[in-house]
Amino acid sequence: MKMPSFAVTGRKLLPLIGIIVVFGVIAVITTILGIPLLDRIMTIMFINLIMVLGLQMFMGNSGLLSFAHVGFMGIGAYASALFSIPVAAKAMSLPALYPALAGIEMGFFPAMMCGALIAAAFAAIVGYPLMRLSDTASAIASFALLVIVHVVLSQWSAITNGPRTLFGLLKYTDLWTAVTWALIILVVAFLFKESSLGMKLRASRDNVHAASAIGINVVRARWLAFTISAFVCGMSGALWAHFITSFQPGAFYMTQTFIVLTMLIVGGPRTVTGTAIGVLLVTIATEGLRAMENSFSVSGVLPFETVGMTEILLAILLIFMLAFRPGGLVQTIELGARRRVRAAAIDTSEAELSRKA
Amino acid sequence: MSERLAADGIVMNFAGLRALDQVSLSLGRHEIVGLIGPNGSGKTTLVNVLAGALKPNAGSVRIDGEDVTAFPPRRIARHGLVRTFQTVRLFGTMSVFENVQLGALGAGLRRSKATTIANELIELFEIEDLRDVSSDALSYGQKRIVEILRSLATGCKYLLLDEPAAGLNEEESEHLLGQLTSIPEKFGCGLLIIDHDMNLIMRLCHRLHVLNQGKTIAEGTADEIRANPTVVEAYLGSQATAGADAAANPTAANPTAANHTVTERS
Ligand SMILES: Nc1ncnc2c1ncn2[C@@H]1O[C@H](COP(=O)(O)OP(=O)(O)OP(=O)(O)O)[C@@H](O)[C@H]1O
Ligand SMILES: [Mg+2]
Numbered sequence: 098m099k100m101p102s103f104a105v106t107g108r109k110l111l112p113l114i115g116i117i118v119v120f121g122v123i124a125v126i127t128t129i130l131g132i133p134l135l136d137r138i139m140t141i142m143f144i145n146l147i148m149v150l151g152l153q154m155f156m157g158n159s160g161l162l163s164f165a166h167v168g169f170m171g172i173g174a175y176a177s178a179l180f181s182i183p184v185a186a187k188a189m190s191l192p193a194l195y196p197a198l199a200g201i202e203m204g205f206f207p208a209m210m211c212g213a214l215i216a217a218a219f220a221a222i223v224g225y226p227l228m229r230l231s232d233t234a235s236a237i238a239s240f241a242l243l244v245i246v247h248v249v250l251s252q253w254s255a256i257t258n259g260p261r262t263l264f265g266l267l268k269y270t271d272l273w274t275a276v277t278w279a280l281i282i283l284v285v286a287f288l289f290k291e292s293s294l295g296m297k298l299r300a301s302r303d304n305v306h307a308a309s310a311i312g313i314n315v316v317r318a319r320w321l322a323f324t325i326s327a328f329v330c331g332m333s334g335a336l337w338a339h340f341i342t343s344f345q346p347g348a349f350y351m352t353q354t355f356i357v358l359t360m361l362i363v364g365g366p367r368t369v370t371g372t373a374i375g376v377l378l379v380t381i382a383t384e385g386l387r388a389m390e391n392s393f394s395v396s397g398v399l400p401f402e403t404v405g406m407t408e409i410l411l412a413i414l415l416i417f418m419l420a421f422r423p424g425g426l427v428q429t430i431e432l433g434a435r436r437r438v439r440a441a442a443i444d445t446s447e448a449e450l451s452r453k454a
Numbered sequence: 455m456s457e458r459l460a461a462d463g464i465v466m467n468f469a470g471l472r473a474l475d476q477v478s479l480s481l482g483r484h485e486i487v488g489l490i491g492p493n494g495s496g497k498t499t500l501v502n503v504l505a506g507a508l509k510p511n512a513g514s515v516r517i518d519g520e521d522v523t524a525f526p527p528r529r530i531a532r533h534g535l536v537r538t539f540q541t542v543r544l545f546g547t548m549s550v551f552e553n554v555q556l557g558a559l560g561a562g563l564r565r566s567k568a569t570t571i572a573n574e575l576i577e578l579f580e581i582e583d584l585r586d587v588s589s590d591a592l593s594y595g596q597k598r599i600v601e602i603l604r605s606l607a608t609g610c611k612y613l614l615l616d617e618p619a620a621g622l623n624e625e626e627s628e629h630l631l632g633q634l635t636s637i638p639e640k641f642g643c644g645l646l647i648i649d650h651d652m653n654l655i656m657r658l659c660h661r662l663h664v665l666n667q668g669k670t671i672a673e674g675t676a677d678e679i680r681a682n683p684t685v686v687e688a689y690l691g692s693q694a695t696a697g698a699d700a701a702a703n704p705t706a707a708n709p710t711a712a713n714h715t716v717t718e719r720s
Contacts, residue, residue, distance in 0.1 A: 293559050293568075300545045300556050307543035310505060311560035311608050312531035367547065429547040430588075 112370045112431035113287045117280055120146070120373065124276040136272055142380040143275035144337045149360045149376050150279075150286040150369070151329030155322045157366035158295050160302030161232060163323075164354055165239040166330045168246030169216040171349030173331025174338035175250060175257050177212030181205055181339065182265045190265030193255045205269035209335035216331025217324050224323040228316050243354065250346035257346065264343035270336045278336060282329055287369045289325070298322055299367075355408075356383070359415045365425025370432040375425065379411070386410055456519045457483050459504070459535060459612040459644065464513035466499055466668075473499045474510070475668040479646075483611055484638045486645045488659035490652075490679075492689050495665040497648045498540055501614045504646075505537040506530040517612070531560065534611035538618065540648075542597045544589040550600050551576065551585045557607025568607070575603045578640075579633060595626040599633075606637070612644045613637070619651045627651060631658055652690070656680070664689065 120143075127139045152166045180203045182190055187199055203211070227238050251260045289295045301308040301315040308315055338344060356379065364375015386407040393403040418425065459481040466474035473496045481487050489497050502508040504515055506527040514523045517533045525533070536557075545553050554575055558568035576585055579599060584592065589600060598618055605613055618634070619627040631654050637643055649655050655662065656676040664672040664679060666688040672679055679685050 293565050296548075296552065296556060297559060299548065300560075303545035303547055304543045306507070306527075307539065307545065308556075308560070309527040310507075310531055310537055310539075310543075311557050311604060312528055312536075312562065313556075313560040314528055 108434060109291065109431075112368075112433035113284065115433045116370050116373050117283060120276070120280065120283070120377075123377075124272065127272060138380070138384055140270065140272045140275045140340055141337070142376060143272070143279040144270070144333050144340065145357065145360065145380070146279045146373060146376045147275075147282045147336065148330055148333035149357055149364075149372055150282050151326045151333060152357060152361055153326075153366055153369065153372040154286050154289050154329060155319075155326035156361065157368070157372065158290060158298040158302060159319050159322055161319065162236040163239040164236065164358075165220075165242040165246070166326065167349050167354040167357055168243045169220055169327040169330040170334035170337070170353070171246055171250055171346065172216040172219055173209075173212040173334030174344065174349065175212075175263070175334075176215040176331070177205075177208045177335035178263060178266050178338050179256055180211050181208035181267065181269070183267070186265035190263060191256065191258055195255060198256070205267075205335075205339055209332055209339075212335040213328045213331035216334070217328035220327030221320070221324040224320050224327075228319040228323060243350070247346060247350050250349065260346060262343050262345050266339055266342040268339060268342050270340035275336055275340070278332065282332075283369065283373065285329070286372070289322075290369060294318055294321060302367075352408075356411075359411055362415060362425055363418050365427040367424065367429050368427045368431050371425050371427025374427060374432070378426075382414065383407060383411060457611075458516075458518065459646075460516045461500070461504055462514050462516070464500065464503055464515070465511045466496070466503055466508060467511050473668050474503065476513075477665065477668070477670055478513075479663055479670075481612055481644045481646050483642055483644045485661065486634070486638060486647065486659050488655040488662040488676075489646055489648045489665065490650075490655060490662060490689065491665035491671075494667075495689075496668040497665055498616055499668075500665070501537055501616055501646070501648065504530075504614060505535060531608060531610070532562070534609075535614070536605040536608050536610035536612070537614040538598075538601045538605055538616055540616040540620070542594070542601050544592075544597055544600060544604075546588075546590040548589060549586050550581065550589055550592070553589050553600055554603045554607050557604040558609070561608040561610075563609075571607050571609075572603075575607055579603060594621045595623070595630075598622065599630070606641055606643065609641075610643055612646070614646045614648075616648050617650065618647065619649050619654050627654055630654070634658055 123139065124143070127135055148166070148170055151169075152163065155161070155166070156163050179198060180201055182202070184200060184202045187194055223242060227235055227242070230238055250257050253259070257263060290299070297308065297313045297318045300313060301318060305315060334349070360375040360379040361372055362375070363379055364373065365371025390403045390406045393399050393406075461477065461479045464474050464477045465472070477496070477500060479487075479489070479500070489500065491497055499508065503510045506522070506525050506529070510523065514521055516522065517530070517535055520533065522530050522533055522535075545556060548556070551572055554572040555568045558571045559565070563571070576582055581596070581599065584596060584600075589597065592600065598621070602613075602615065602618060615634075619630055622630060634645065634647070635658060637645055647655065647659065659676060662672075662674060662676060662679045663670065664685050671688060672682045672685045674682070680690070
């Protein structure tokens with residue numbers, strides 16, 4: 098009985114190892130090439146990977162749509178900045194900051210953890226009633242939540258500098274900081290999916306009535322996942338903030354939500370490998386299109402303005418995916434685990450056919 | 455004996471329709487009880503009430519003496535009452551093994567224990583070759599077995615099966631009969647079985663409960679029910695004789711899943 102269960106574990110780990118190798122190689126090549134623009138694009142891709150994996154942990158496993166998670170990214174960014182901006186710089190960056198907070202100065206890691214914890218705590222509080230709503234209602238409520246977070250970030254000038262740019266952050270994040278955390282979160286998302294909690298969530302996604310009928314507390318499972326995923330999104334926000342070093346609340350709103358959801362939906366929200374591939378492909382598509390957009394608008398070869406072409410084409414890509422492959426590129430079986438499971442299914446149906454014959 | 459599932463005076467109204475009218479039913483932990491009746495007589499509705507998916511307009515459901523009428527399905531499952539669905543409901547993206555394992559996880563057991571239980575059940579029901587197959591890829595009969603295993607993995611004390619033999623061929627349903635028979639003694643789990651396959655029901659059940667238009671019209675052993683003129687008129691009809699040696703033609707007693715227009719609410 099020991100052997101087969103070990104074999105299954107090995108087989109399940111294969112896709113994870115594969116995707117880690119792919120992204121590891123991308124990071125190494127980027128480092129070797131040493132092109133600053135590529136370095137920047139890839140760093141942001143790895144940070145987005147963390148963000149999208151955080152979203153996948155909730156959305157992919159529970160099957161509930163969430164627009165709120167970029168809001169958690171924003172909370173992580175602003176909260177970590179609050180803890181990490183040097184005391185000397187705070188007087189300039191946040192002139193109206195409460196005295197109690199003005200004296201705090203932490204290293205990047207504790208600041209990131211505090212930011213992520215605050216995002217998670219916020220998600221835990223607002224998520225509890227949210228998780229009781231039906232599918233459609235919870236999606237709309239999550240959108241409302243994004244709007245609330247955005248308004249608060251834009252208006253709570255004392256700690257966010259309001260709609261103006263917040264500056265004064267130190268640049269802690271470089272390519273390999275992002276890579277390291279992204280690879281760690283890849284493992285976390287994978288283990289989460291295979292954990293008891295992840296399994297219960299996926300059960301509720303596949304059939305909520307059957308899940309309740311065997312005793313699964315669906316609301317609790319969703320709520321825990323919502324909180325944990327907010328933590329991860331908060332981390333991505335902290336990493337992003339300490340890479341960009343000056344930003345506005347608008348960075349965590351519609352545009353980013355659209356990009357993040359496109360990455361998740363194109364790749365396949367129900368699989369970790371699909372999610373990672375979606376991030377990679379949408380990054381390549383976005384950057385490629387943006388380069389084209391820029392060269393078109395500079396050379397003026399097209400008879401119309403090309404500003405915004407990237408977003409339009411990305412939106413069209415999303416519509417095509419939803420129409421023709423709604424589960425994403427990698428649907429329910431992790432990339433690399435596919436053939437074995439399919440083969441097993443065919444084997445048995447053949448065995449059954451021969452038995453019936 | 456207090457170790458019983460007991461429904462008392464259940465009334466369930468749907469807009470203008472009394473689907474259950476003063477139905478009382480009890481099930482012990484070592485019993486197999488059949489719940490039969492024509493299409494639309496309220497069998498599935500009764501299961502929905504027992505399992506907490508529907509709240510009755512009157513009456514109570516007790517598990518081992520505790521009133522669980524107001525409990526949600528999840529809590530009722532944790533109290534040891536688990537049901538299957540007339541239209542099989544598996545976790546389609548997951549393997550057979552994971553489906554069964556989830557039964558134990560749903561009951562709050564640890565992962566390692568759940569793994570052991572799932573492996574044991576899969577071995578006991580001799581479906582090792584399906585262990586790692588995605589549950590979507592199964593035949594209808596296989597799906598029904600997996601749903602039963604998933605329920606048993608919860609360690610339930612009372613298991614309600616809504617038409618476990620529907621859609622099964624003769625051979626499969628004979629196989630199922632053998633496996634169901636042993637459940638009470640092997641698992642200490644009472645069975646309430648709904649089915650239109652009178653051959654299966656008559657041979658399997660210790661007692662029968664007959665519903666017609668939401669009312670209990672008879673209770674008793676297979677022989678008593680077959681001899682009951684009200685039941686014969688309302689449901690069994692010419693099948694009464696078929697039921698006696700139904701092995702000859704078990705499908706005759708099965709008004710089949712085709713005319714089940716009722717969409718299950720739970
Ligand atoms: N959610 C509901 N809303 C309204 N009416 C319902 C609902 N569920 C069941 N009914 C009605 O209640 C009656 C009993 O239905 P039920 O499904 O319990 O029958 P059944 O005995 O299980 O029949 P079958 O043998 O076809 O499965 C039917 O008339 C059905 O139309
Ligand atoms: Mg029914």
